[in-house]
Amino acid sequence: MRVLVTGGAGYIGCLVVEELLKNNHKPIVFDMFNWGKEAIEPYLDQIDLFEGDCRNSRDIIYALEGVDAIIHLAGIVGEFACNSNSKAHFSINIESTRTLINCCTDPELDLVRDFIYASSCSVYGNVKGLYNEVTEETPTAPLSSYAHAKLRSEQIIFDRMKAVPHFHPTVLRLTTVFGWSSRPRLDLVTNLFAYNAWKKGELSIFGDGLQYRSLIHVRDIARAFVQTLEAPRFMRSGKIFHLGEEKNNKTVKKIAEIVKEQLPETKINMCPGQPSDRRDYRINCQRLKNVIGWEAEYSIEDGIKELIEKFETLNWDWESDKYRNSSFKYI
Numbered sequence: 001m002r003v004l005v006t007g008g009a010g011y012i013g014c015l016v017v018e019e020l021l022k023n024n025h026k027p028i029v030f031d032m033f034n035w036g037k038e039a040i041e042p043y044l045d046q047i048d049l050f051e052g053d054c055r056n057s058r059d060i061i062y063a064l065e066g067v068d069a070i071i072h073l074a075g076i077v078g079e080f081a082c083n084s085n086s087k088a089h090f091s092i093n094i095e096s097t098r099t100l101i102n103c104c105t106d107p108e109l110d111l112v113r114d115f116i117y118a119s120s121c122s123v124y125g126n127v128k129g130l131y132n133e134v135t136e137e138t139p140t141a142p143l144s145s146y147a148h149a150k151l152r153s154e155q156i157i158f159d160r161m162k163a164v165p166h167f168h169p170t171v172l173r174l175t176t177v178f179g180w181s182s183r184p185r186l187d188l189v190t191n192l193f194a195y196n197a198w199k200k201g202e203l204s205i206f207g208d209g210l211q212y213r214s215l216i217h218v219r220d221i222a223r224a225f226v227q228t229l230e231a232p233r234f235m236r237s238g239k240i241f242h243l244g245e246e247k248n249n250k251t252v253k254k255i256a257e258i259v260k261e262q263l264p265e266t267k268i269n270m271c272p273g274q275p276s277d278r279r280d281y282r283i284n285c286q287r288l289k290n291v292i293g294w295e296a297e298y299s300i301e302d303g304i305k306e307l308i309e310k311f312e313t314l315n316w317d318w319e320s321d322k323y324r325n326s327s328f329k330y331i
């Protein structure tokens, strides 16, 4: 398949590109390259590249030429980055989904039948005291503008599906990602803890640390996108799947302790008075495993070990804003 990957040069995207190539697909990377092209450099002779903005239908229409499927990853990620870039957040995280969907289903253009959207389990907010476990049927209650945008994008996609025969979208609601990718992100809880423990010998937990997070390794994510795309349409069309692993449902405190097991000198600072991320949920991930047959391969321990090895061996400027979406100024 010729697969358009929006955000294909990002943290998740570069590994999706690698996984598509491994499975003999042709990736077409569509990206604004906010973080540069380094992460996909090893594949440049095997992929097509489009530098464009997915808010712009002109850019998209040209990139869609001959495309069989779309994996839509482009976006502003995380609550802080969305709040501090509110106009870009609205136009990229909501309106660009509409633009992309309109272009790939417009009767004047060739229909792109298969579409996978990277949503987020943030849409559930805080379910403490309400539900022990969250399934795809659990009512959503987003707490952030980022999570609201994910839900609105899902709605745009499914509304269009009702109007367009043979359009087969799938929504993957991702749990929080961790682990190494050639476009590393050090602003995600596990990666941040691993980095601070390695660099400073200490890490800080805001709040009581008892809030649950659901985690998944970035390489497992990439494999799940490709496996879902390859699954027969009747299994995935119009469906929502959680993308995660129940074994990785951990409290923030436990994540810190796992980091400390690998870097035993680490001091864990409890900061109960500091405002913390209010999300709290344990995600049930059976549907994707049962229907698509995907399984996670990497543990949290594996991910942390590899991150520490990279910090040790690569002489990169780890303090750079390039590795933290929260500091980026989106236009």
Ligand SMILES: NC(=O)c1ccc[n+]([C@@H]2O[C@H](COP(=O)([O-])OP(=O)(O)OC[C@H]3O[C@@H](n4cnc5c(N)ncnc54)[C@H](O)[C@@H]3O)[C@@H](O)[C@H]2O)c1
Pocket (backbone or CB within 6 Å): 006, 007, 008, 009, 010, 011, 012, 013, 030, 031, 032, 033, 034, 035, 052, 053, 054, 055, 072, 073, 074, 075, 076, 077, 078, 092, 096, 118, 119, 120, 121, 174, 175, 176, 177, 178, 183, 185, 188, 325
């Ligand atoms: N990382 C996570 O924990 C996580 C969890 C749930 C969902 N997601 C979703 O997965 C997707 C990818 O996240 P990531 O962690 O790889 O982020 P990232 O910031 O590393 O990658 C996003 C990519 O999108 C590109 N981009 C941004 N705006 C664009 C635009 N208007 N047009 C074209 N390209 C644009 C950026 O240049 C970047 O390469 C996002 O949609 C995110 O919401 C991520």
